[in-house]
Amino acid sequence: xxxxxMKMSKILFIIDHLGCGGAEKITLQLAECLAKKKHSIHLAVxxxxxxxxxxxxxITYTDLQISECxxxxxxxxxKTLQPNDKAKIDKLIxxxxxxxxxxxxxxxxLAPYLSGNVWHWIHGDxxxxxxxxxxxxxxKEHIRFFKNKRKFSKLFRNRNLITxxxxxxxxxxxxxxxxxxxxxxxxxDIPPNLLNxxxxxxxKWDVIFVGRLVPIKQVDHAIKAFAMxxxxxxxxxxxxxxxxxxxxxxxxxxxxxxxVNFLGWxxxxxxxxxxxxxxxxxxxxEGSPVTLAEAISLGIPIISYDSSAGIVDLFTxxxxxxxxxxxxxxxxxxxxxxxxxxxxxxxSQECRDKVSINNMQEKILNLCD
Numbered sequence: 001x002x003x004x005x006m007k008m009s010k011i012l013f014i015i016d017h018l019g020c021g022g023a024e025k026i027t028l029q030l031a032e033c034l035a036k037k038k039h040s041i042h043l044a045v046x047x048x049x050x051x052x053x054x055x056x057x058x059i060t061y062t063d064l065q066i067s068e069c070x071x072x073x074x075x076x077x078x079k080t081l082q083p084n085d086k087a088k089i090d091k092l093i094x095x096x097x098x099x100x101x102x103x104x105x106x107x108x109x110l111a112p113y114l115s116g117n118v119w120h121w122i123h124g125d126x127x128x129x130x131x132x133x134x135x136x137x138x139x140k141e142h143i144r145f146f147k148n149k150r151k152f153s154k155l156f157r158n159r160n161l162i163t164x165x166x167x168x169x170x171x172x173x174x175x176x177x178x179x180x181x182x183x184x185x186x187x188x189d190i191p192p193n194l195l196n197x198x199x200x201x202x203x204k205w206d207v208i209f210v211g212r213l214v215p216i217k218q219v220d221h222a223i224k225a226f227a228m229x230x231x232x233x234x235x236x237x238x239x240x241x242x243x244x245x246x247x248x249x250x251x252x253x254x255x256x257x258x259x260v261n262f263l264g265w266x267x268x269x270x271x272x273x274x275x276x277x278x279x280x281x282x283x284x285x286e287g288s289p290v291t292l293a294e295a296i297s298l299g300i301p302i303i304s305y306d307s308s309a310g311i312v313d314l315f316t317x318x319x320x321x322x323x324x325x326x327x328x329x330x331x332x333x334x335x336x337x338x339x340x341x342x343x344x345x346x347x348s349q350e351c352r353d354k355v356s357i358n359n360m361q362e363k364i365l366n367l368c369d
Contacts (some may be wrong), residue, residue, distance in 0.1 A: 101120075161182075
């Protein structure tokens with residue numbers, strides 16, 4: 001009696017580069033997992049000058065070395081390929097892929113040059129609105145948003161879109177009238193030796209933050225919440241960015257500099273997370289944060305603002321009551337953080353399944369049909 005065999009797919013991922021961001025990390029992780037399942041996986045970067053990650057030999061990798069004016073810079077600067085760069089794209093897509101996925105973020109401008117089963121993967125809010133107290137700045141912001149909205153509509157109209165959460169799907173539907181939208185949350189692949197090991201690690205820190213030190217992450221909220229609490233242990237800040245000096249100064253002003261450890265950028269922070277009682281996230285907005293998915297898989301309780309569907313959807317109703325707090329409420333963040341350190345909560349299997357790389361892979365492969 002014969003047995004069913006899985007169809008092997010030929011998939012191309014195109015991304016700006018393989019820098020340090022979450023979108024780059026999840027793209028490579030997904031590509032590697034699909035390659036391990038014997039799918040034919042190709043990954044192309046527009047320009048690899050700032051690559052931080054590199055694929056394994058399981059993946060066919062191409063650095064297209066497309067001009068930097070196309071590959072880098074703000075997404076909303078209109079981008080047109082030069083003839084020699086267009087020839088590189090034509091040669092690439094001539095390989096007849098079952099699925100082509102463009103990623104973060106300038107790669108979306110390849111849309112007019114691609115053909116076949118093409119999907120554009122939107123990892124974050126491309127149309128965020130910023131609020132300013134200064135009236136002149138607010139007027140400029142309205143003009144900026146209006147211009148970006150027009151470009152968003154033109155770029156994604158009648159295209160196939162993958163969004164990482166419901167908020168982004170609704171916004172894309174409202175502003176671009178795409179051909180199709182599917183929502184696929186980020187999943188993570190955790191080594192077996194790290195799964196279910198949280199209880200076996202000595203806890204060096206009560207609280208850990210993992211991420212870029214940039215304004216949208218609002219790391220100052222996390223530090224203030226820690227300072228306001230009755231937690232007497234230490235806090236780890238894993239990451240780097242333009243806000244670092246400002247945050248180090250804040251910890252001194254709050255009198256907790258000796259209890260806040262700035263550890264800088266670390267390629268794989270998962271063991272540090274396992275050495276922490278809980279993870280804090282205080283972002284103004286998140287797409288589908290890889291760090292949260294990793295924390296759930298590792299069994300590290302999370303305290304976070306409920307700032308987007310990308311965060312809320314990772315929780316089940318029971319863990320949401322314990323881990324989510326109203327956005328921008330530092331006092332609630334502090335109180336909930338203190339409770340979690342004193343009495344860490346646990347995740348159900350349903351919660352862990354939500355962030356599984358296998359769940360993500362299955363949904364991506366469905367796009368090949």
